[in-house]
Amino acid sequence: MRLRFLVRSNVSRSGPPVGAGANDLRALAIACLLTLLVVLAPLACPAQQASFETLLTNGPASNRLNVVFLSEGYTSGQLPAFLKDATNAINALLSHEPYTEYTRYLNAFAISVPSPQSGSDHPASGIYKNTYFNSSYDPITDTLITIPPDAEDTNYADGQGKVDALLQTFMPLCNLPVLLVNEPFYPGGSDGFDRTALASVAFPMSDILTHETGHVLANLGDEYDTPYPGFPDTEEPNTTRQTNRDLVKWKAWIADDTPVPTPPTSQYANVVGLFEGAHYHSTGWYRPQLNCLMRSYGGPFCAVCREALVLAIYGKVRPIDSFSPAQTDFSVGATQTVAFSLNVLEPLTHSLAIQWLTNAAPVPGATNQSFSIPTALLNPGTNLVSATVRDTTDFVRNDPAGLLTQNVAWTLNMNQPAASRIDSPLLLDDGQFAFRISGPASARFTVQTSQDLTNWMLLQAVTLADGPIWYTNAVPLDAVTRFYRIIPQP
Ligand SMILES: [Zn+2]
DSSP states (O other): OOOOOOSOOOOOSSOOOOOOOTTOHHHHHHHHHHHHHHHHHHHHHHHHHOEEEEEEOOSOGGGSEEEEEEEESOOGGGHHHHHHHHHHHHHHHTTSTTTTTTGGGEEEEEEEOOOSSSSOBBGGGTBOOOOTTOOEEOTTTSOBEEOSSSSSOOOGGGTHHHHHHHHHHHOTTOSEEEEEEOOTTOOOBOOTTOSSEEEESSTTHHHHHHHHHHHHHHOOOOOOOSOOTTOOOOOOTTOBOOOOGGGOTTGGGSOTTSOSSOOOSGGGTTSOOOEEEETTEEEEEEESSSOOTTTSTTSOOOHHHHHHHHHHHHHHSOSEEEEESSOSEEEEOTTOEEEEEEEEOOOSSOOOEEEEEETTEEOTTOOSSEEEEEGGGSOSEEEEEEEEEEOOOTTOSOOTTOTTEEEEEEEEEEOOOOOOEEEEEEEOGGGOEEEEEEOSTTOEEEEEEESSSSSEEEEEEEEOOSSOEEEEOSSOOOSSOOEEEEEEEO
16 A cells, blocks of 8 residues: 655654753753753663564575564553564464465564554544554544654654664564554555554455565555656666567566456456556556455456565575585595485475586486485596485476575585506516506505416405505516506405
């Protein structure tokens, strides 16, 4: 919901203190001290008054979309009701796609902070409440909720500043702050410009809150026809002025037999096209589907808005939670098996696609979270073992930034074993001879001899130390030609 304040209220809720006389230094010093206390007070409040609760935990905050609800207009006695409202709110959000499918990608928390009075300001009716974040409904329609800095109070520290301070204290990794306003009888939502989604707990809070998350998370635009004079003509992922089919940003969703622009008839009620009326214009601006939660309450997001939200989720949550080995560059021996594993996220009704690769070649059938490979199958020197995890959801057709794919790669340095060989033959006295045997440390061989290279006779078993050894024949040479070889032993 985006509406502009057309009338600036003249009501001042926190007028500046009257200054002390300029020549009264003592009074000035006291005034300065009071000012300092006033400045310090809001900074001290959150830690003293606020409490932090976990509503839903699906994994580490470092790799989840963290939703944080904050209480506005709840007195200390009403804070238990806030926790109930916040629980209902996260459940309501998770009942809408794509949040349902990606439930396990979300965590939810609540920051309870009391307000002196219950409710919120209604300037249209002359009602003002003393609340923690100083929220206010708009003075014209009485449906749009904002917090300072806004037309009623331009001081950041009175509203958004308190939100930011509480998040910094309790959940700096918050991705989606939601201010729940304790107004059971006044439906209201926030301005799409806000970094914080605001929603009253009044019916239909579920749809309003979900709509607001479209603004905050995915920068979705309103698909309303209602004029909004002066609103910037900037296109959003779900709004456009483009009517050339090939240039429409959501063309991947438009079937060839769907006309562009698309008539708003029942024949096209459930397909993606190019429907006139969006971005506060009834003509000249277009939206993807006839109906969408960014246009009216009571239904789902359209396919294009849903896609934008999935991309937004993957902009904050990566498909791979963790992997093993944690070290991605290490040495391996020539005769070991190396085990790898991934922890990947799990959408509700489909699995992420996994493919393991060695030296950039997919390994047939290696599509599980675990993968092992004997180094004997690798090349001497440097090898690359990698895994690609991809979400192949039908919700997304455009992913130019590759947000739905994540790769992890390990560099394996396999030490080349020293070559096994015999060399340096020497003739000794009395028919003796010797040759040198080289190979990997601790390698075991049998020394064999043959006259015809077909029938071999065992002469001796030898084991190398750290370097080559010399073999000397125990039996004097006979008159025939002989060949010698070494055979590695396990
Ligand atoms: Zn939409």
